[in-house]
Amino acid sequence: MSDFQYKNGELHCEDVALSRIAKELGTPCYIYSHAALVRNFRAFDSAFQSVPHIVAFAMKSNSNIGLLRLMAKEGSGADIVSGGELYRALKAGVPPSKIVFAGVGKNREEIRYALSTDILMFNVESSAELRAIDEVAAEMGRTARVALRINPDIDPKTHPYISTGLKKSKFGISADRALEEFKLASSLKHIEVVGVHKHIGSQLTDITPFVDALKKVLGLVEALKTQGSNIRYINIGGGLGITYSDEAPPQPHQLAAAIAPLVRDLKCMLIMEPGRVIVGNAGLLMTRVLYNKEGEAKRFVIVDAAMNDLIRPSLYGAYHEIKPVHEATGAKKHQVDVVGPVCESGDFLAKDRAMPDVKPGDLLAVMSAGAYGFVMSSNYNSRPRVPEVLIKGGDIFVLRSRETYEDLVRGEAIPEFLQ
Numbered sequence: 174m175s176d177f178q179y180k181n182g183e184l185h186c187e188d189v190a191l192s193r194i195a196k197e198l199g200t201p202c203y204i205y206s207h208a209a210l211v212r213n214f215r216a217f218d219s220a221f222q223s224v225p226h227i228v229a230f231a232m233k234s235n236s237n238i239g240l241l242r243l244m245a246k247e248g249s250g251a252d253i254v255s256g257g258e259l260y261r262a263l264k265a266g267v268p269p270s271k272i273v274f275a276g277v278g279k280n281r282e283e284i285r286y287a288l289s290t291d292i293l294m295f296n297v298e299s300s301a302e303l304r305a306i307d308e309v310a311a312e313m314g315r316t317a318r319v320a321l322r323i324n325p326d327i328d329p330k331t332h333p334y335i336s337t338g339l340k341k342s343k344f345g346i347s348a349d350r351a352l353e354e355f356k357l358a359s360s361l362k363h364i365e366v367v368g369v370h371k372h373i374g375s376q377l378t379d380i381t382p383f384v385d386a387l388k389k390v391l392g393l394v395e396a397l398k399t400q401g402s403n404i405r406y407i408n409i410g411g412g413l414g415i416t417y418s419d420e421a422p423p424q425p426h427q428l429a430a431a432i433a434p435l436v437r438d439l440k441c442m443l444i445m446e447p448g449r450v451i452v453g454n455a456g457l458l459m460t461r462v463l464y465n466k467e468g469e470a471k472r473f474v475i476v477d478a479a480m481n482d483l484i485r486p487s488l489y490g491a492y493h494e495i496k497p498v499h500e501a502t503g504a505k506k507h508q509v510d511v512v513g514p515v516c517e518s519g520d521f522l523a524k525d526r527a528m529p530d531v532k533p534g535d536l537l538a539v540m541s542a543g544a545y546g547f548v549m550s551s552n553y554n555s556r557p558r559v560p561e562v563l564i565k566g567g568d569i570f571v572l573r574s575r576e577t578y579e580d581l582v583r584g585e586a587i588p589e590f591l592q
């Protein structure tokens with residue numbers, strides 16, 4: 174995370190001292206580096222320059238419209254999973270011709286919305302969904318472009334909650350059934366099958382499952398061709414991992430070197446859906462220490478950010494490095510749990526972590542929090558959601574302001590008979 178460096182003993186994002194952000198916007202706060210976002214996007218995009226391709230940023234990893242606009246300006250499309258994400262993508266200026274729509278449960282409103290805006294394609298996950306899309310397209314007098322999402326039954330060797338390409342997973346169509354589904358799709362008047370799609374999971378740290386899954390899908394493309402298909406797009410999904418602690422995931426250029434030769438001669442457009450690898454290490458969550466607490470069996474550092482702000486540690490047991498914003502001087506470390514104010518024992522940002530001495534008021538940076546951070550935050554315990562800021566050089570741009578107590582009750586009502 175080279176755009177987050179200590180200068181004169183204080184952690185900076187680009188040229189801005191984190192304490193300045195805390196002073197101006199308070200804590201907790203998500204902080205993203207413009208330089209890191211641009212560099213990560215370009216590294217990915219340029220790695221695949223030898224093949225025609227579309228990078229469709231997986232916006233479920235971070236869907237702030239300011240950040241999406243930046244992606245769109247860099248040439249990115251969007252991988253969406255809901256009508257709400259489509260709304261955000263359009264609002265941010267992502268061209269519909271670069272939007273692909275995944276997910277097992279698209280409803281008819283969402284399908285209608287997507288067709289009306291003429292997105293590039295739906296990544297279809299079942300025959301029931303194929304029929305639903307055909308019906309909605311018929312009502313609208315349109316033809317829907319689709320890719321069949323193939324479940325290649327490949328173990329991505331990642332956390333079970335973020336594995337999506339195994340037989341037991343709810344995602345995709347099994348390779349054995351794909352030909353049948355293709356026959357069905359070809360018989361539907363308002364469906365045009367233009368691609369195949371796969372996405373086997375997230376935070377992958379090895380190239381082999383990517384390659385194995387793609388080979389399986391390409392085998393299928395061959396078979397489909399003999400059935401008269403006109404497959405023009407091959408979507409390899411997202412999933413490339415990042416370094417949270419000591420993982421050594423492949424770099425985008427290494428992934429490209431393994432993938433590009435397999436697809437180069439197919440005369441197809443390659444689509445990729447990276448999320449985490451673009452934004453994960455381009456953001457952090459800044460929090461402030463509230464109290465030190467000596468429990469019977471443990472020491473706790475109680476901070477003002479909680480599981481509702483960053484749920485990855487609670488949900489996946491995920492590791493996030495935590496750095497003091499002001500560089501620690503003493504060498505002494507303690508084993509502590511870093512916990513938040515939410516009333517759940519599962520509310521922690523780190524467990525049994527060796528941390529230098531911290532005192533109330535100190536700022537801490539929870540690193541690698543740009544992906545699946547803010548987007549998964551909630552108002553649990555009636556905690557207003559925190560701001561998001563973009564740092565560019567020496568400037569601070571607020572991408573989202575802190576919610577207020579009024580925001581918390583917006584849309585709620587006390588029934589008339591109780592008034």
Ligand SMILES: *Cc1c(COP(=O)(O)O)cnc(C)c1O
Pocket residue numbers: 231233234252275276372374375376410411412413446447448449450544
């Ligand atoms: C989550 C998801 C992605 C992005 O995964 P990352 O690990 O963030 O790159 C891409 N495509 C689909 C279909 C997804 O569900």
